Amino acid sequence: MKIEDPQLWERVEACPGQVLCRPGDRTDSLYLIRSGRVELTESGNTRIVGPGEFFGELDFAQPGSSQLMVCALEDTSLLRIDGKGLENQLRERRGGEKLRLRKLLGRGDRLIFLC
Numbered sequence: 001m002k003i004e005d006p007q008l009w010e011r012v013e014a015c016p017g018q019v020l021c022r023p024g025d026r027t028d029s030l031y032l033i034r035s036g037r038v039e040l041t042e043s044g045n046t047r048i049v050g051p052g053e054f055f056g057e058l059d060f061a062q063p064g065s066s067q068l069m070v071c072a073l074e075d076t077s078l079l080r081i082d083g084k085g086l087e088n089q090l091r092e093r094r095g096g097e098k099l100r101l102r103k104l105l106g107r108g109d110r111l112i113f114l115c
Contacts, residue, residue, distance in 0.1 A: 010080045014038070014072035021056070021070040028063030028083035030056045036076025041069040048073065059083075 012031070014020055020038065021027065037050040049055060059066050063083060 008082055008085045010082070012078040012080050014076040014078065016072055016074050018072045019070065020072065020078075021066050021068050023065070023067055023069055025066045026064070027056065027059045027066050029059065030054060030081040030083065031070075032079045032081065034077040034079060036078075037073045038076055038078075039071045039073055041071075042067050 012020070014036070020031070023042075032054045033049060033051055035051050037048055038055070040047050040049060040055055055068065055070060056066070059068075
């Protein structure tokens, strides 16, 4: 698996004020922040995340409608990791073994495994 694989990873650039996700958007992606900061709002709670942090792990673990409002606070560079593409690649590489990545990502508040 190569990081340049467009089926798995996509570089995303956002400018200040750009909305990356709204509640109700369909998604199964995990976003890793390379530089910049974004504001995450869910159920009235707001937090700011920056380089080395990630968001979207719940959407990645259980694809469906997002609960997050995500807005770039400054010029921000992210990696968007496609859940379905990653799952398919892992399944092919692992010979059909049960994929546990989604379960793992749903447990922690730090990204500890990305193949």
